Amino acid sequence: MALIGDSTDKAKQLLQAGKLVSIPTETVYGLAGNALNQKAVLSIFKAKNRPAFDPLIVHTHHINEIAHFAQLPSKWINELADAFWPGPLTLLLLKKKIIPDLVTSGLDTVAVRIPNHPLTLSLLKQLDFPLAAPSANPFGYVSPTNAQHVQDQLNDQVDYILDGGACGVGIESTIISLIEASPKILRLGGLSLENIEAVIGKVAVASHSSSSPAAPGMLKSHYAPKKSIVKIDEVNMKDFEDFSEIGAVVFQHTRKEIPKQNQIVLSPTGDVDAAAKEFFAAFRNLDERPEIKSIWVENAPNHGLGRAINDRIKRATAK
Ligand code: AMP
Ligand code: MG
Numbered sequence: 001m002a003l004i005g006d007s008t009d010k011a012k013q014l015l016q017a018g019k020l021v022s023i024p025t026e027t028v029y030g031l032a033g034n035a036l037n038q039k040a041v042l043s044i045f046k047a048k049n050r051p052a053f054d055p056l057i058v059h060t061h062h063i064n065e066i067a068h069f070a071q072l073p074s075k076w077i078n079e080l081a082d083a084f085w086p087g088p089l090t091l092l093l094l095k096k097k098i099i100p101d102l103v104t105s106g107l108d109t110v111a112v113r114i115p116n117h118p119l120t121l122s123l124l125k126q127l128d129f130p131l132a133a134p135s136a137n138p139f140g141y142v143s144p145t146n147a148q149h150v151q152d153q154l155n156d157q158v159d160y161i162l163d164g165g166a167c168g169v170g171i172e173s174t175i176i177s178l179i180e181a182s183p184k185i186l187r188l189g190g191l192s193l194e195n196i197e198a199v200i201g202k203v204a205v206a207s208h209s210s211s212s213p214a215a216p217g218m219l220k221s222h223y224a225p226k227k228s229i230v231k232i233d234e235v236n237m238k239d240f241e242d243f244s245e246i247g248a249v250v251f252q253h254t255r256k257e258i259p260k261q262n263q264i265v266l267s268p269t270g271d272v273d274a275a276a277k278e279f280f281a282a283f284r285n286l287d288e289r290p291e292i293k294s295i296w297v298e299n300a301p302n303h304g305l306g307r308a309i310n311d312r313i314k315r316a317t318a319k
Contacts (some may be wrong), residue, residue: 004147004161008123011162022136022150024164025115027088027173027190028143029150030133038100041132047157050139055105056132057090058112061124069099070110074178076200083199086116088169088190092177103132113173119164142223142280145170170277171308188308224316225287229295231317245293247286251300272306279309
């Protein structure tokens with residue numbers, strides 16, 4: 001079983017030796033390896049059982065580092081970096097040769113982020129290479145938001161879990177492509193559309209794609225628990241008499257039909273940020289309870305991080 005601890009020294013030594021370390025970030029826990037070491041990157045894909053067509057995000061601690069592995073021509077990057085880095089924003093840039101093709105699934109673009117977590121920033125500063133890190137969960141499953149989640153699922157697939165507490169944002173980064181003439185959101189996430197538009201004006205949001213390598217990270221079916229999951233809105237309550245095996249993830253208020261102890265309220269005060277923080281852990285909780293056979297889920301209000309929550313719900317319930 002992988003050791004959990006808070007030693008950046010130990011994490012550094014393992015990463016320098018080409019091993020994998022799970023790192024805390026404000027979004028979700030990552031499964032990190034040396035982004036410039038092909039073997040380490042290959043072991044990330046293996047550990048997660050992640051298909052090779054789904055590229056990884058490269059993490060660093062300072063914008064000056066990015067010039068080593070990506071081109072920084074876009075006029076948008078400085079504005080976005082100043083406003084939101086370190087933070088839950090990933091930017092898609094043109095890659096340089098030093099980044100192995102494996103990291104980017106053969107694409108000529110690389111996704112880059114400066115995460116906002118003190119332990120991970122300190123670790124990144126001590127390394128002379130960037131870290132490739134997707135979320136530290138088996139491919140397709142809900143993302144981990146604390147160290148225990150990582151240990152429960154990846155146990156000996158990871159060499160060390162750097163424990164930085166529960167993730168403050170709780171949902172994956174927002175991905176913006178800066179490849180075309182104007183910025184485009186490829187994935188809604190932990191940085192809200194409203195905050196982005198306040199800085200750079202109106203931004204297009206890409207629609208989902210099933211498995212096209214031209215639009216990776218947008219897989220239609222993803223982030224799903226193991227049990228069957230449906231949207232509450234699509235259920236006809238009248239079709240059911242017995243709700244004892246139904247679990248529910250609701251936004252603010254419980255549903256009167258379903259036993260109270262089977263329901264997880266994401267935010268009793270109706271706050272979308274608080275709801276995002278609890279979101280993935282709620283699915284894990286219900287997934288682990290043997291008496292619950294099916295999970296029903298309710299959309300969040302469609303503003304702020306509620307949009308990212310609804311995007312994850314859409315994909316978790318997609319066939
Ligand atoms: P994860 O960290 O597991 O949420 O995965 C990161 C996401 O970023 C993936 O789903 C990728 O598809 C997306 N991503 C990484 N690199 C690229 C790229 N070059 N082009 C488009 N999307 C990317
Ligand atoms: Mg992921």
